[in-house]
Amino acid sequence: MAGVNLKIDGVEIEAPVGENLMQAATRAGVRVPGLCQLDGLSVVGACRLCMVEIAGTPRPRPACATPVGESMDVHTDTPRLREHRRVLLEMLFAEGQHICAACVASGACELQNLAAELGVDHVNFTPPPTRLEMDLSHPRFGYDPSRCVLCTRCVRACAEVEGAFTWGVAGRGRETHLVADLGVPWGEAESCTSCGKCVSACPVGALFEKGTSVGERRVTRALVSTLTARRDRESHREVLK
Amino acid sequence: MSGGVDLFDLAQKEREEQAVYRRTVLCCGSTACLSGGAQATQDAIRDVVAEKGLEQDVRLVATGCMGLCSRGPLVKVRSRGEDDVLYADVDADAGRRIAEQHLAAGQPVEERTLSLEHPFFARQVRVVLENMGEIDPNRIEDYIAHGGYRALRDAVSTMTPAGVIDVVQRSGLRGRGGGGYPAGSKWKLLNEAKSDQKTVIANGDEGDPGAYMDRTVMEDDPHRVLEGMAIAAYATGAIKGYIYVRAEYPVAVRRLEQAIRQAKRHKLLGKNLFGTDFSFDVEIRIGAGAFVCGEETALMASIMGQRGTPVLRPPYPTERGLWGHPSMINNVETLANVPTIMRRGADWFANIGTETSRGTKVFALAGKLENTGLIEVPMGITLREIIEEIGGGVAGAKAFKAAQTGGPSGGCIPLKHIDTPMDYDSLLALGSIMGSGGLIVMDEDVAMPDVARFFMRFCMDESCGKCLPCRAGTYEMYELLDALVTGRGTAATLVRLETLCEVVRTNSLCGLGQTAPNPVLSTLHYFRPEYEALLVPDGAHLAGLPGAHVAAAAESASAFADGSERSA
Numbered sequence: 113m114a115g116v117n118l119k120i121d122g123v124e125i126e127a128p129v130g131e132n133l134m135q136a137a138t139r140a141g142v143r144v145p146g147l148c149q150l151d152g153l154s155v156v157g158a159c160r161l162c163m164v165e166i167a168g169t170p171r172p173r174p175a176c177a178t179p180v181g182e183s184m185d186v187h188t189d190t191p192r193l194r195e196h197r198r199v200l201l202e203m204l205f206a207e208g209q210h211i212c213a214a215c216v217a218s219g220a221c222e223l224q225n226l227a228a229e230l231g232v233d234h235v236n237f238t239p240p241p242t243r244l245e246m247d248l249s250h251p252r253f254g255y256d257p258s259r260c261v262l263c264t265r266c267v268r269a270c271a272e273v274e275g276a277f278t279w280g281v282a283g284r285g286r287e288t289h290l291v292a293d294l295g296v297p298w299g300e301a302e303s304c305t306s307c308g309k310c311v312s313a314c315p316v317g318a319l320f321e322k323g324t325s326v327g328e329r330r331v332t333r334a335l336v337s338t339l340t341a342r343r344d345r346e347s348h349r350e351v352l353k
Numbered sequence: 354m355s356g357g358v359d360l361f362d363l364a365q366k367e368r369e370e371q372a373v374y375r376r377t378v379l380c381c382g383s384t385a386c387l388s389g390g391a392q393a394t395q396d397a398i399r400d401v402v403a404e405k406g407l408e409q410d411v412r413l414v415a416t417g418c419m420g421l422c423s424r425g426p427l428v429k430v431r432s433r434g435e436d437d438v439l440y441a442d443v444d445a446d447a448g449r450r451i452a453e454q455h456l457a458a459g460q461p462v463e464e465r466t467l468s469l470e471h472p473f474f475a476r477q478v479r480v481v482l483e484n485m486g487e488i489d490p491n492r493i494e495d496y497i498a499h500g501g502y503r504a505l506r507d508a509v510s511t512m513t514p515a516g517v518i519d520v521v522q523r524s525g526l527r528g529r530g531g532g533g534y535p536a537g538s539k540w541k542l543l544n545e546a547k548s549d550q551k552t553v554i555a556n557g558d559e560g561d562p563g564a565y566m567d568r569t570v571m572e573d574d575p576h577r578v579l580e581g582m583a584i585a586a587y588a589t590g591a592i593k594g595y596i597y598v599r600a601e602y603p604v605a606v607r608r609l610e611q612a613i614r615q616a617k618r619h620k621l622l623g624k625n626l627f628g629t630d631f632s633f634d635v636e637i638r639i640g641a642g643a644f645v646c647g648e649e650t651a652l653m654a655s656i657m658g659q660r661g662t663p664v665l666r667p668p669y670p671t672e673r674g675l676w677g678h679p680s681m682i683n684n685v686e687t688l689a690n691v692p693t694i695m696r697r698g699a700d701w702f703a704n705i706g707t708e709t710s711r712g713t714k715v716f717a718l719a720g721k722l723e724n725t726g727l728i729e730v731p732m733g734i735t736l737r738e739i740i741e742e743i744g745g746g747v748a749g750a751k752a753f754k755a756a757q758t759g760g761p762s763g764g765c766i767p768l769k770h771i772d773t774p775m776d777y778d779s780l781l782a783l784g785s786i787m788g789s790g791g792l793i794v795m796d797e798d799v800a801m802p803d804v805a806r807f808f809m810r811f812c813m814d815e816s817c818g819k820c821l822p823c824r825a826g827t828y829e830m831y832e833l834l835d836a837l838v839t840g841r842g843t844a845a846t847l848v849r850l851e852t853l854c855e856v857v858r859t860n861s862l863c864g865l866g867q868t869a870p871n872p873v874l875s876t877l878h879y880f881r882p883e884y885e886a887l888l889v890p891d892g893a894h895l896a897g898l899p900g901a902h903v904a905a906a907a908e909s910a911s912a913f914a915d916g917s918e919r920s921a
Contacts, residue, residue, distance in 0.1 A: 157665045158820045160860040172859060177665045199856045203825035236849065237829050262818065281660060281818070284643065286828050288818025 118184040133175035133186060134162055144188050145197060145226055147204075147315055148263040149176040150333065152340030153272055159263055161197055161226070164188045172196075198230050206237035207286070209258040210316075217317030218327045223261060247292075249299030253311055253321055257289050260318035266290070266310035269336045278304040309336055360497055360506055363619070367498035374412040376456055379429040379486055382415030383573055384565075384604060385726070391415075391426035394448040398428075401452030411456050417573025419486035421473055422726035429486060430455055441467040472742040473724045478705060480713045481689045482729045484574045490608055493615035496576040502621050504695035505580050509587050509627045517588035518544060521691065523699035525711030530556055530647075530684030531759065531788045533710075533777040539681055542671040543589040546679035551591040554656070554675070554682045555582055557598040557605065558640050558647040561760025562811060564791035566715040567685040569727055571598065571605035574689070575612035579622065579635060581688030584695060586633045589681060594633065596685075597652050599640040609637055644815035648863050649682040651817065662819040663863035684789065686715055706732035710776035714787065720756075720794035721748050733774045736766055740794060751796035755879070759788025761808045761815075762868035764875025765801070784875045786868075801876040801883050806834040808872040816865065823866030826857035830873065837884060843891045847884060851877070 115126045120133070120140045127136040132155070137144050146162040149155060157177035164175045167185035172193065175186075187193075204223065212218040227233075244257040267279040267290070278301050282291040292301035311319040312332040320329060371377070380386075380395045395415060402411050419427045424441035428451065431437050438461050440451060447465055454460045469475075479485070488495040496502070508517050522537030543551060555578055559567040571578060582594045598606050613635055616622040624632040638656045645651045646661040653675055655661035674680025690712060694702045703711045710732040716739070718725050723745030730739060736756055740746065747753045755765040758775075764785035766773060773779050777787050795804065813827040833850045836842040854870035861867045877884060 155665075156819070157862060160820055160822050160862065163860055174665070195852075196856050196860055199852060200821055200825075200860065203829055204821060206829070207825050238832075262821075262824070281662075284645075284818045285813055285816040285824055286818070288824060 116180050116182040116184075118180055118182070118186065120186045121188055127180040129180070131180050133164060133173075133178045133180060133184075136180050137164075137175060137186070137188060142188055144175045145229065146176055147222060147226070147261060148265065150265050150269075150313055150315075150336060152337040153265060153268040153313070156264060156268070159200075159261070161200060163193060163196065165190055165193060194230065198232055201226055201230055201232045202235045203237060204261055205232070205235045206239045208260065209239055209243050214326060215259065215317040216320045216324050216326060217259075217314075217329045220327075220329045220331045221317060222315035244289075247298050248322070249297035250304070250306070251299065251322075252306055253298070253308065253319060255290065255298055256318050256320070259316050260290060261316055262288055262290075263315055265313040265315065265336075266319055269309045269313040273336055273339055274305060274307050274309050276303050276305050276307070279310060309339075312336060360502055363494060364498045364500075367494040371412065371498070373409075375410045375433050377412045377414060377431040378456065379414050379416045379419075379431065381417070381419050381425055381427040381486065382490075383418035383569060385418065385422040386425035386427060389425045390444055393445040394426045394428065394443050397445040397448035398452045398456070401449055402456060405453075405457045407456060414489045415491075416488060417485040417490050418482075418569045418727050420477070420482070420726045420728060421467075421724055423722075423724055424467065424726075427467075427486075430461070432459075437469060439467045439469055440465045473726075473728075473745065476734075476738065476743050477729050478713050478731045479729050480693050480702070480705070481570060481577075481686055481715055482574075482727070483693065484577065485569070485727075488574070490573045490575060491611065493576055493612065493619060493621075496574070500696060501576055501692070502580055504692040505583050505587075505621065506627055508584050508695055509629055509631050514544060514588045514590065517584060517695070520695060520699045521588070524694045524702040525699075525706075525709075526687065526690055526694060526702065527710065527777065528684055529686035529690070529714065529789065531762065531786060533787060536683065536687055539671065539683070540585060540588050542669075543591065543679055543681040546671055548679050549592070550676075550678040551589060552593045552595060552675050552678065552680045553582055553585045553589060553591045554649075554652065554680060555594065555596040555685050555688050556647060556649070556652060556682050557596055557602070557685045558644075558652060559602075559685075559789060560599065560644040560647055560815075561762075561789055561791040562808075563719045563793055564717045564760060564789055566717055566727065566790040568602050568605055570685055570689045570715075571596075571602065572608050575605075575608045576616065577689045577692055578609070578685055579612055579616055581683075581691035582635060583622065583626070583633050584691050585681070585683060585688060587631055591681070592632065592634075594635040595638050595656055595675075596635060597638045597640060597646070597656060599646075600642055606637060606639060613637070643817065644811075645817040645863070645865050648865060651863070652682060653680065662817045663865075665862065686790070707774065707776045709778055710787075714775065714790060716790045716792040718744055718792050718794070720792075721751065721796040721799075722746070722794050723748050730775070732776045735772050735774055737771045739775065739792070740771070744794065747794065747796050749796075751798065754795050754797050754799055755801070757785075757793040757795065757804065757872070758791065759786035759871070760791045761811045762786060762864065762871055763788045763791070764871050765795075765804070765879065767879040784871070784878055786871075800838075801880040802834065802838050802887060805873045805876045806831065806838050809834055809869070812865065812869040816869075820860075820862035820866060822857045822860040823862065823869065826853055826861070826866070827869050829853055830857065830870065834873070837887045840887065840889055842888055844888055845891065847888065 114129045120137050121142050123140040125140040144162045147159040155177045157174040162175040163172035165172050165187045247255040270279045271277045280291050283289050292298040312335040426443045428440045428443045451462050518540050526536040527533040557567050640646050643661045646655045648663045651661045651663040670680045706712050713729045715729045755767045757765045809831045813831045816823045816827050818824045830853050858870045
């Protein structure tokens with residue numbers, strides 16, 4: 113396969129054409145923060161935490177959605193990027209009600225890890241005063257919209273891996289939220305196969321298994337990635353297009 | 354001509370039918386005048402014409418926007434062998450008097466007339482709006498009698514696609530939706546794309562507050578849009594066209610639907626146009642009230658029946674558009690320029706405007722001016738000329754403060770730059786944009802932080818919610834602006850606001866978020882003292898308000914500070 117040579121944070125690396133900057137960075141031993149990206153699912157580039165600077169381009173680009181290019185000089189951790197990521201993360205915290213001490217995902221939460229990694233110990237924005245109502249209508253799982261970070265991994269896992277298309281997004285701006293089928297309680301969604309892939313893909317504690325308590329969530333995120341890796345990737349992607 | 358419509362015959366027949374009448378009364382029937390009572394005016398004139406038995410003598414036409422919306426309803430009387438007489442502020446009573454005196458007795462009602470030499474009209478150059486106030490938008494025959502579909506016929510039957518693109522490129526036409534990308538280059542990209550399923554899309558999802566350029570074109574000269582699309586399709590090899598119109602424009606939808614039916618009936622749309630093997634069909638797609646669907650990738654998602662949210666570019670639509678096939682999105686006004694460019698030539702068009710911004714621009718002139726309405730001016734005209742001559746100066750003897758262009762993505766132009774030429778590059782240099790054509794003039798009474806807050810509220814409401822910087826950032830910026838305007842902002846608020854502007858501008862996924870901070874940045878740049886005057890001393894805002902509070906601890910993943918007391 114044809115390859116290109118590029119530099120990521122000073123590390124010279126050869127990458128196959130078609131690989132994106134996040135994959136190349138991972139192989140170069142550079143971790144780029146991210147939330148919406150999950151191996152095996154399509155790329156949406158929505159969380160904007162993986163923005164990286166490429167010498168010669170005016171604006172930072174999302175690493176998950178930018179293909180590698182010959183002689184690219186990529187910087188993933190400049191002071192500007194760090195500052196922006198911190199602000200973005202703060203706003204993400206202030207959008208919902210993220211209370212680790214009462215969360216099933218504490219200790220296995222990507223948002224929590226990112227806060228630690230980026231040094232976000234204060235939130236300078238005011239979160240909403242009340243929690244949104246949880247959807248506990250499904251016999252096995254629960255959905256807490258106040259913990260949702262709108263990464264849409266569940267939506268994609270449901271559509272692209274399970275093929276059920278149960279989850280969707282409704283509302284806009286601050287009102288954006290997940291809906292099951294056409295806005296029915298999850299337990300009444302006829303398309304749901306109760307496979308649990310959405311729960312396993314959730315980076316936080318928004319989707320959880322009933323009967324698990326604070327900090328009891330197991331990390332099973334590789335499930336979706338493993339499944340898709342086992343399938344014939346190319347033909348699978350063709351179908352989705 | 355074999356297999357096609359004979360435009361010359363149609364036009365000739367229509368002109369002869371119109372020439373039978375001694376007088377033609379052109380009543381503005383566009384949305385602005387209708388809301389001002391134009392229907393009652395028309396009815397009154399029609400009644401008098403009937404009473405006096407003048408039906409054989411007088412032709413009454415509900416025509417398109419004449420521009421001076423603030424003085425509507427407008428009525429123009431055209432009599433054989435006489436100069437046109439224009440009337441302003443014609444309510445039903447005035448309409449009856451005009452019918453009785455002017456139509457029946459040949460005596461114009463002097464006190465209601467408005468000179469056509471009035472600078473509002475005299476300073477304009479009409480290309481896109483050339484048929485406004487002249488034709489009946491409900492009749493394809495009237496459009497054809499005014500030279501319509503001739504450009505399409507000539508392009509299809511005598512020119513190569515490359516030849517058409519060459520004319521558009523040489524004309525220097527740039528995208529009128531705001532970006533200003535050269536139209537000919539975009540056409541060339543689609544022309545070069547290899548596919549037999551290409552589409553052209555007319556973007557009629559106009560949504561800037563106060564702007565109604567595209568609506569007027571779609572309502573009052575719908576065939577011009579269809580003709581522009583068909584020419585674009587011929588030049589690029591597209592087989593199908595979509596017009597994306599927002600649902601809030603029901604009249605535009607109705608008129609376009611009717612225009613498509615008429616064009617199909619006359620074989621100006623459909624299979625084998627003008628006896629050639631060029632076929633082209635147009636469908637309408639109606640938006641569902643989301644401003645973001647004016648962004649081209651969101652627009653395409655919406656056409657395909659998906660949630661209207663933007664996707665990352667590249668790939669650009671000309672590589673991968675509707676259902677994966679190459680597509681091209683042009684603004685309605687861009688396409689509406691095309692028939693006239695083809696008819697009158699690239700050189701004629703390129704002679705209007707400036708070196709880098711050729712042609713004209715339609716603006717919806719609004720705000721604190723004597724005359725407001727829809728205007729079309731050569732690019733490069735100064736803001737001062739628009740305000741003082743066309744607009745008749747700031748209303749109520751107040752002082753000019755700033756003009757806002759480009760809507761929620763744009764910025765403001767203060768008094769010291771009032772002599773700036775209105776072209777793409779000059780406006781960009783001032784931190785504003787040409788945008789789609791909203792032009793709001795503000796007087797000394799307007800507080801700029803209020804203006805910034807208004808536009809931020811708009812962006813916050815219209816953010817699609819897909820990407821974090823725009824979804825959360827517009828909300829937080831609105832909150833900060835609201836704090837400032839309502840006397841709760843400190844110096845730190847202002848610093849925070851500027852940081853957020855930078856974060857949202859740099860990191861947002863699409864143009865909506867990337868440009869949402871512009872009204873703030875622009876007003877801060879030119880009117881910073883107004884913001885500073887709103888600041889209260891640090892600590893004064895704390896009474897009754899939550900300050901910064903701890904929500905996450907960085908050191909340890911489980912050591913979170915105040916979680917338990919706020920848990921549900």
